Each structure stands twice: as structure tokens, then as C-alpha cells.
Amino acid sequence: MSNTTTKHNDSLLRFMTCGSVDDGKSTLIGRLLFDTKTILADTLTQISNTSKKRGMEAVDLSLLTDGLQAEREQGITIDVAYRYFSTGTRKYIIADAPGHEQYTRNMVTAASTANLAIILIDARRGVLTQTRRHSYLAHLVGIQHIVVAVNKMDLVNYDQAVYDKICADYQVFAEEIGLAQARDIRFIPMSALNGDMLVDRLDNMPWYSGETLLEMLEAAPAADEEQNAEFRFPVQFVCRPHASADADLHDFRGFMGRIESGDIAVGDAVTVLPNGYQSKVKAIQIGDAQLQSAQTEQSVTLLLEDEIDTSRGDMIVKTGSPIQPVKQIEAFVCWLSETPMSTARTYVIRHTTRESKAKVAAISYKVDVNTLEQQATAELKMNDIARISFKLAQPLMVDSYTQNRAIGAFIVIDESTNNTVGAGMIV
Amino acid sequence: MLTNKHQPLSHLDWLEAEAIHILREVAGQCSNPVLLFSGGKDSLCILRLAEKAFRPGRFPFPLMHIDTGHNYQEVIDFRDQRAAELGERLIVRSVEDSMKRGTVVLKTPDEPRNKHQSVTLLEAIEEFGFDCCIGGARRDEEKARAKERIMSFRDEFGQWDPKNQRPELWNLYNARSHKGENIRAFPISNWTEMDVWQYIERENLGLPSIYFAHNRDIIMRGGAMMPANIKLADGEVINIPKAGEEVINMQVRFRTVGDITCTAPVISDADNVSKIVLETATTTITERGATRLDDQTSDASMEQRKKEGYF
Numbered sequence: 001m002s003n004t005t006t007k008h009n010d011s012l013l014r015f016m017t018c019g020s021v022d023d024g025k026s027t028l029i030g031r032l033l034f035d036t037k038t039i040l041a042d043t044l045t046q047i048s049n050t051s052k053k054r055g056m057e058a059v060d061l062s063l064l065t066d067g068l069q070a071e072r073e074q075g076i077t078i079d080v081a082y083r084y085f086s087t088g089t090r091k092y093i094i095a096d097a098p099g100h101e102q103y104t105r106n107m108v109t110a111a112s113t114a115n116l117a118i119i120l121i122d123a124r125r126g127v128l129t130q131t132r133r134h135s136y137l138a139h140l141v142g143i144q145h146i147v148v149a150v151n152k153m154d155l156v157n158y159d160q161a162v163y164d165k166i167c168a169d170y171q172v173f174a175e176e177i178g179l180a181q182a183r184d185i186r187f188i189p190m191s192a193l194n195g196d197m198l199v200d201r202l203d204n205m206p207w208y209s210g211e212t213l214l215e216m217l218e219a220a221p222a223a224d225e226e227q228n229a230e231f232r233f234p235v236q237f238v239c240r241p242h243a244s245a246d247a248d249l250h251d252f253r254g255f256m257g258r259i260e261s262g263d264i265a266v267g268d269a270v271t272v273l274p275n276g277y278q279s280k281v282k283a284i285q286i287g288d289a290q291l292q293s294a295q296t297e298q299s300v301t302l303l304l305e306d307e308i309d310t311s312r313g314d315m316i317v318k319t320g321s322p323i324q325p326v327k328q329i330e331a332f333v334c335w336l337s338e339t340p341m342s343t344a345r346t347y348v349i350r351h352t353t354r355e356s357k358a359k360v361a362a363i364s365y366k367v368d369v370n371t372l373e374q375q376a377t378a379e380l381k382m383n384d385i386a387r388i389s390f391k392l393a394q395p396l397m398v399d400s401y402t403q404n405r406a407i408g409a410f411i412v413i414d415e416s417t418n419n420t421v422g423a424g425m426i427v
Numbered sequence: 428m429l430t431n432k433h434q435p436l437s438h439l440d441w442l443e444a445e446a447i448h449i450l451r452e453v454a455g456q457c458s459n460p461v462l463l464f465s466g467g468k469d470s471l472c473i474l475r476l477a478e479k480a481f482r483p484g485r486f487p488f489p490l491m492h493i494d495t496g497h498n499y500q501e502v503i504d505f506r507d508q509r510a511a512e513l514g515e516r517l518i519v520r521s522v523e524d525s526m527k528r529g530t531v532v533l534k535t536p537d538e539p540r541n542k543h544q545s546v547t548l549l550e551a552i553e554e555f556g557f558d559c560c561i562g563g564a565r566r567d568e569e570k571a572r573a574k575e576r577i578m579s580f581r582d583e584f585g586q587w588d589p590k591n592q593r594p595e596l597w598n599l600y601n602a603r604s605h606k607g608e609n610i611r612a613f614p615i616s617n618w619t620e621m622d623v624w625q626y627i628e629r630e631n632l633g634l635p636s637i638y639f640a641h642n643r644d645i646i647m648r649g650g651a652m653m654p655a656n657i658k659l660a661d662g663e664v665i666n667i668p669k670a671g672e673e674v675i676n677m678q679v680r681f682r683t684v685g686d687i688t689c690t691a692p693v694i695s696d697a698d699n700v701s702k703i704v705l706e707t708a709t710t711t712i713t714e715r716g717a718t719r720l721d722d723q724t725s726d727a728s729m730e731q732r733k734k735e736g737y738f
Contacts, residue, residue, distance in 0.1 A: 011435035012442070079589070081573040082566050084619050091438040093617055105594060112596040222435040236451040239484040249483050256480070258448040258598070286447075287479035297436055299447035299480070312455045336594045350599055353455060411599045418580075418603035420593045 011222045016095040016110040016143070018134035019120030024151045028120065028192040029083060029096055032214070035199035036085045080110045090218060100130075104137065104369060104383035105336040108423055111141035112409070115223040118147045118213070123156045123189070127169045132177075133369045135170075139179045140332060140385070140425065142405050145220050146185045149213065153205065154191040160207045163189045177372060188213055224297045229404040230323070231262030233316040234352035239301065254285070254301040255310055260352065260406035264302070264318070265293035272308055273315045273397045274325040279304040313354035315397045323407075325395030328361065330427045332401075334385045337414065337421035341380035349390065349424070351410040356394035358412070363388050380422075387427070401425035439626055446473070446614035447480040448598060449577055453559055453612045454480075454487040456602040460559035460612070463548075464490040464517070466498075466506030466635055467684040469563030472623055473614060474509065475630050488561070489516040493547050495540035496523045497686045500660055505635040520551040537665065539689035549585045552609055559602060559610040567619045577616050578602045581609040620682070621707050628700045640680045640698040646672045651691040652679070659687075 019025035083094040095110035097103065111117065117138040121131055138146060148170055156162045167187045174180035189208055190197040196204050199214045211219070239254035264270075268281045283303040284291040294300045302316065310316075317323055335341050341360070349358040364387040366377040380386050401408030412422030436444065450473075453460050462477065464470045477486050490510055494503070510517035522540050525531040525547045533543070552560065566572050576592055578600045593601055602610045615623070627634065644655040646668045655674050657666050665687060668674050679692035680703070697703045 010438050012438040079574045079592070082617070083573065084567050084617070086438075086619070086621065091619075091622070109594050109596050113598075224441075225435040236448070236455050237481075237487075239481065241484040244483065244485075246483070252483060254484075256451055258444060258451075287482060295434075295436075297441060297444055299444040299451070350601065352599075353452075406597065409597045409599065411596060411601065413601060413603065418601070418605065418608075420595070420601045423594070423596045 010090050011225070012091045012093065013116065013217060013220055013222055014093045014095065014114050015116035015118065015217065015220075016097055016107075016114040016138075017118045017120065018097065018107060018138065019118075019130075019151075023120040023122050024192045025096070025120055028118070028149070028151065028190075028198070029094060031192045031195055031198050032094075033083065033085050035195060036087055036214070080106050087214070087218065092217065104133070104385070105334060105423075107134065107137050108141055108334045108336075111138055111143055112423070114141075114143055116145040116147065116217070116220050117143045118149050121148060121150050121166055121170070123150050123152045123162055123166065126166050127173060129370045131170070132173060132372070135174065135179055136177060136367075136369060136372055139177060139183065142401060142425070144183060144223075144226065146179070146183055147213070147216055148185065148187045150187065150189045151192055153189045153196060154194055158189075158191075158196075158204045160189075160205075163187075163208075186210075186216060188216065224295070227261055227296050229261035229399065229407070230321045231264050231268075231316075231318045232260045232323075232352075232399070232404065232407050233257050233264070233302065234260060234354065235310055235312055235314045235316065236353050238311055251307075252303075253307065254303055255316065256299075256301045257316075257353070258299045259294055259296055261296055261404050262318075263293060263295040266291075269319040270304065270316050271319045271321070272310050273317060273323065274395050275309075275314070277306075277308045277310070278319055279306040279308055281305075313352075315352065315354075317397075323397050323399060325397055327392045327395050328389060329392065329396065329398060329424075330364075330387065330389040331410070331424040332367075332385060332427065333380070333388050333412065333425075334423045335380040335382055335421065336423060337419060338382050339414070339421070340382070341422065343378070346415075347421070348413040348415055349392065349396070349410050350413060351396045351398065352407065354394070354396060355413075356392045356396055358390040358392050361389040361391045388424075398426050400427060439622065439629060442615070442618055442622055443476065443479070443626070445598070445617065446476045449600065449612060449614040450477055450480040450561065452578075452600050453561055453602060453610075456600070457559040457610065459555070459557050460488040460561060461491045461518070461555065461557045462486070462488050462561040463493070463563070464506065464510070465492055465563075465684065466502040466509070467563070468623055468627060468634055468638060469565065469615060471509070471632055471634060472618075472626055472630075473561065473563050474513065475626075475632055476614060478513070486513075486515050489518055491518040491520065491551060491560075493544045493551065494519055494521040494523075495544060495686045496521055496659065496661075497540055497665065497688055498660075499635070499637055499657070499684065499687065501637050502635045502684050503660060505633075509633075518551070518555070520547050520554075522547045525550060537688060539686050541686045541689055545585065552585070557609070558604050559612055561612045561614065563615055564611075564613050565618050565620075565623075566616050575613065575616065577613055579611040579613065580604065581611060583607045585609060587611075621704070624700065624704045624707050628704055634700075635684065637681045637684065637692075638703070640678050640695045640702075642676055643679050643692065644674050645677050645679065645692070646674055648672065652677075652694075653691060654679075654687065657687050 017025050081096045085092050097107045097110035119134050150163050150166050196202045197212050235255050235257050237256040241249045266281050271278050282305045284294050285301045343360045346357050346359050349356050365374040366386040399407040408426040410424040411420050414421045522543050531543045531546050576595045604610050645652045646655045655666050658664050680695040681692050697706045
């Protein structure tokens with residue numbers, strides 16, 4: 001693509017932080033923003049005034065992430081907040097999720113767009129139930145890179161033995177749940193309060209020679225960089241300017257969408273699902289720009305050689321790719337709504353750009369997110385995670401979530417309220 | 428883990444692709460959307476994104492401006508010119524009409540009108556039956572916005588309830604609404620002020636002249652710099668210096684464009700986009716902090732306005 005090689009030839013990393021207020025999560029984010037010079041003078045003045053008002057001596061960096069009035073009043077984080085910073089070489093989007101058990105749904109939400117998770121552990125307390133919960137959820141939602149940050153090292157005299165023990169404990173547990181085998185896990189000792197090993201190394205832990213947190217973030221691959229799935233192009237919108245004043249456009253038929261995975265080039269043989277029509281790619285466009293090929297995460301317009309009746313909700317794949325329309329799916333579902341899931345009701349599943357009515361066929365089991373035990377259950381309440389099979393009214397073209405996050409994910413919608421009530425990951 | 432290595436998209440290409448995807452989801456899911464267009468830099472970026480999303484077709488929505496009547500003439504002219512160049516329909520609804528109807532009542536004649544836009548916006552939504560308004564708000568602008576969804580649900584009264592938002596996962600947006608309810612869609616949620624300026628530079632987008640450094644008479648009022656003696660489209664002159672207020676001619680530019688009475692300029696000699704990019708990279712004041720007096724009323728003033736239907 002011609003306009004990618006501008007001087008901003010960088011990339012973007014989305015990551016999340018898991019931990020509770022007590023672990024210093026807000027301080028960690030505040031410190032990252034502060035040390036990368038993202039916090040501007042007026043904001044700093046504002047939080048330093050608030051810190052003084054609350055009787056604190058030093059500026060409380062955690063105040064940077066208090067968003068809503070209710071959160072400031074209660075001193076807690078309720079909802080996922082998104083923060084931004086840039087190092088000059090890379091742009092970062094942080095999803096800051098509250099860590100308490102009743103906020104499992106927020107963690108799943110934050111994890112759904114992240115490619116790296118920082119899991120915070122308080123050095124004084126070691127691997128806790130919540131560490132296991134955060135790790136399991138990061139694993140379930142398919143985050144590829146895990147950074148285990150052992151924080152508050154200043155409160156254990158920067159003792160290497162404490163750090164080593166926590167790393168060893170975590171490693172054992174990560175192997176138990178299959179995380180260690182499947183994911184890239186790194187460890188780092190730090191003090192977010194003092195700034196040790198975040199942006200600056202400082203000199204309190206000469207025994208640690210690994211990367212600082214920012215070095216890890218700078219080196220971590222972006223999601224589109226390491227994706228290894230087949231070409232999937234859900235059609236979002238069909239452009240047919242047949243009434244245009246320009247007669248050349250009367251036969252124009254552009255299929256607009258985002259390449260959710262893989263890549264495509266002019267001349268490639270494609271199949272449109274669910275109908276199975278076949279054609280070849282005639283042109284690929286972004287606005288006026290004509291491309292010879294395009295890759296994951298680009299939003300493009302595809303023109304095909306043949307006139308094919310295609311509409312929103314169809315999926316264009318490469319001919320021969322192993323994907324078939326199915327009318328039954330099995331998935332891990334995180335329930336997001338205060339109203340429990342009803343096995344008697346019909347829901348709407350939105351998958352890519354397609355929707356289908358769906359009914360629960362069976363709940364296999366529920367997962368206790370703290371012990372990871374499987375339990376039999378007849379219902380699903382908010383924050384529950386269960387393995388469920390659904391019967392579908394309309395066929396969906398699916399991949400397994402572990403193979404392809406975009407094509408393995410769906411949301412469940414309650415048509416009476418239009419609320420998003422569930423998040424699904426296809427097995 | 429064995430993976431095919433792709434060259435990752437640059438951050439601007441990624442943000443562009445995400446925004447185009449969001450615009451197309453609005454077009455695919457909503458039956459009667461509208462794009463809010465003020466002539467400001469963020470909405471000008473969205474127009475370019477809409478071109479990339481929908482050309483060679485027409486936009487599947489009209490443009491609409493909620494005019495406070497306190498806008499710079501340069502910006503209004505630019506707004507009209509841009510809509511005409513694109514050949515898209517522009518709807519203008521004004522706060523002054525709401526005042527005539529008696530649905531907006533000002534406390535004082537020179538009260539900033541930004542927050543009253545909410546009333547006029549809701550009236551326009553009802554008039555046209557819009558089920559979705561696309562806006563240029565960004566999460567980095569203000570902390571109440573940091574928790575805003577990309578597709579944000581508003582009830583019949585246009586209210587945003589921060590404790591009762593729809594969860595938003597992956598890029599699976601839920602823009603459903605019942606009759607009378609409304610979705611606000613924010614395609615550049617994930618952009619920062621810097622991203623906006625870099626995109627303007629890359630795409631070579633035109634902007635109203637007040638974004639660039641120019642000389643202007645300034646008065647100091649309420650601790651902020653206010654442009655003095657601004658002539659409005661209807662001939663009225665506002666921001667007339669009061670007794671004791673000194674008028675200074677300075678080189679300034681605007682970082683945001685809003686109601687004249689509450690949008691302050693900053694001192695700057697950046698007279699082109701690349702100088703502004705540089706200045707944005709080295710500034711020590713946030714975009715709204717220095718320039719938006721309506722956000723400084725309290726720590727939670729943006730949140731309060733959003734609850735009342737502001738975008």
C-alpha cells in the first residue's frame with residue numbers, strides 16, 4: 001500500500017491491565033502516562049490539588065484514571081476505561097479494567113481487544129485467587145502475551161528471593177491451566193509507585209537484568225503482525241451507485257468490509273458464503289487508492305469479476321478454504337447482564353456482520369473462575385462463564401476462537417431491551 | 428508459536444481502518460443515521476473517513492450541524508463549502524430557533540451556548556427520526572469520555588447513563604435501538620489530538636483558517652484569553668471588552684472550535700499543519716484544559732452535560 005510508508009511507519013499495540021486498586025494498577029497506568037510525558041501540566045496541577053485536598057503528600061498518580069463521578073466518590077473503578085500514550089515509535093491503547101470478581105464481564109470486555117495483558121501481583125501477597133482468575137480469563141479470551149508484573153517491590157526491600165518465589169509459584173499454576181504452553185509469559189519486578197522498571201530502570205534492583213516494562217511493550221508484536229489465519233471478509237455494506245451521474249459507475253458493485261484475517265490479492269479465487277458463489281478478485285480499493293493486495297485489519301472495498309448477488313452478512317473467503325455454514329455452535333459464554341440467561345428464550349447472536357436467532361440447546365458446565373472447577377448448572381448469571389451449545393435459525397460461518405479470534409467471537413443480544421447480554425467464544 | 432509475520436499497519440492506517448469499519452457498521456445496522464458536522468477538525472477527519480468508506484457511492488447519511496449562532500464566520504463558510512464540494516446534503520438547525528420556540532432559555536444573554544446544543548440536537552433527532560448520530564468525540568479529550576462506548580446508547584431523553592452502558596466487545600458493535608431511542612457513534616474514539624493532526628497532515632485536509640496562527644485582538648477574561656469584538660453572521664458583535672479589560676493584539680490559533688464565548692485560543696506561531704503537529708507534540712496543556720471554559724466549571728462538568736444529552 002502506497003500510503004503506509006509515510007514517516008509514521010510505526011504500529012499500534014492494545015494491551016490491558018489486570019489487578020485491583022490495591023495492587024497499584026491505577027498507579028502503574030498513571031506512572032506509564034507520566035513517565036512517557038503523556039500527562040500535561042494542567043492535568044497534573046488538577047490531580048495534585050486533589051491529592052492535597054485528600055491529605056496526601058505526594059501526587060497520587062492513580063487519580064489520573066478515575067473517570068466518573070461515582071468512581072471518584074467511591075474511590076473505585078467501575079467500568080473499563082481506555083487510555084492512550086505514544087512513545088514516538090509506537091502508539092498504545094490501554095484497556096483499564098477493574099479487577100474484582102463481580103467485574104469479570106469488564107475484564108472479558110477489556111481482554112477482547114487486547115494483544116497483551118499485564119497481570120499485577122502484590123509482592124507482599126504473592127499469587128492469589130484473583131491472579132488465577134485474571135490469568136484464566138486472559139487465557140480464555142485469547143491474549144497472546146502475558147506480562148506478570150510483581151509490583152510493590154519497594155515494600156519487600158527489593159528482595160530478589162521474594163520475586164523468584166512468586167515467579168516459580170506462577171509458573172506452576174500457569175502450567176496447570178495450559179497457559180504456559182500456549183502463551184508467551186514474561187516476568188518483571190517493579191515498583192509503580194517509585195517508577196522502578198517501568199520506563200526507567202533506576203538502581204534498586206541491580207539483580208534484574210531483563211527488559212523494563214516499556215521495553216517489553218515496545219517489543220511485543222501487534223495483533224495484526226502475528227495473526228496466522230485464513231482470509232475472512234465479512235461483507236458490511238454493498239456499494240451500488242447505479243443512480244450516479246457518472247455512467248461508468250452504473251455497473252459498479254463494491255463489497256465493503258474489513259479483512260478480519262489473512263490477506264487477499266487481485267486475481268485470487270474467492271467463494272461467497274453461505275451461497276457458495278465463486279468468482280475472482282478484480283480490484284481492491286481504499287477510497288480512490290487501488291491496491292494490488294491487502295491484509296488483516298484493513299478496511300477495503302472488493303470488486304469481483306462476476307456479478308454476484310451478495311449482501312451484508314455474507315462472507316467472502318478464498319476458494320477451497322475449510323469453512324462451512326453451520327446451524328449449531330458450541331462456545332464458552334460469559335454472561336454480561338444482570339438478568340440471568342433463560343434457556344427458554346430466544347436470543348439474537350451477532351457474529352461478524354451477520355445475525356441469527358438462537359436458542360440454548362444445552363449447558364455443559366459452568367467454570368468457577370477462581371478454582372477453575374467445572375460445575376453442573378441450569379442457569380447463567382452475570383459474570384458466569386459456561387460452555388454452552390446453541391441452535392441457530394440462520395447458518396453462521398465460524399472458525400474456532402483459538403484459531404481465529406474475529407471469526408470465533410460473537411455477542412448475544414436480548415431483543416426486548418436490545419442490550420448486549422453475553423459474549424461468546426466458539427470452541 | 429509459529430506465525431506468519433505481517434508488516435503491521437502503521438498506527439494511522441490502523442485507526443483509519445477501524446473508523447471506516449465503524450462508519451460502515453452504522454450504515455449497515457441503522458436505518459436513518461446522520462453525521463454531525465461542525466466544520467471543526469475532528470469532523471473534517473470523519474468526512475474524509477466517510478469518503479474512504481463509501482465512495483464512489485454517496486454517503487448513506489446526511490450531514491447536520493447544530494449551530495449555536497456563536498460560531499466563527501470562517502468556520503461556517505468552510506462548513507458550507509466542504510458540504511458543497513462533497514455534494515452531500517447539509518442540515519443546519521440552530522440553538523436560536525430553540526430559543527425562539529422557548530425550549531432553550533438562557534440565564535444571561537452572553538451565557539455560552541454549547542450545553543444548549545443538546546436541546547436543539549434532540550429536537551432535530553425527533554424532527555427527522557434519526558436513530559444514530561455519528562460524532563467526532565474522542566476518548567482522550569476528557570476523562571468522562573474515557574469510558575464512552577464507540578456505539579453509545581441514549582434513552583428517549585437523550586440521556587447517557589454511565590452505569591448502564593452496553594458492554595462492547597471485539598469489534599462487534601451493537602447499534603440497535605427502539606423507536607425514540609438513539610445511538611451515538613464515535614468512529615474516532617481511539618484517536619488522540621496528535622493522531623488527528625497527523626491524519627490531517629497525511630491526507631492533506633483543508634481546515635478553517637482560525638486553526639492556524641493569526642493576529643487577533645484578545646482580552647483576558649476569567650483567567651483565559653478571549654477573542655475580542657467578534658462579528659457574527661447576523662451582524663451582532665460579541666465579546667466586546669468591558670470597562671477595565673485591556674485589549675492586546677497577539678498571534679494565536681484555536682485548538683478546538685466551539686461556541687465563541689467559551690472557546691479560547693492559544694498563543695502560537697504555527698501557521699501550517701506540520702508546525703501544529705510539532706507544537707502538539709511539545710505542548711504542556713491539554714486540548715480542552717486551556718481552551719474550553721465550559722469544562723472547567725467542575726471536575727465532572729463534561730459527565731454532567733453528557734448525561735443531559737450532549738454528545
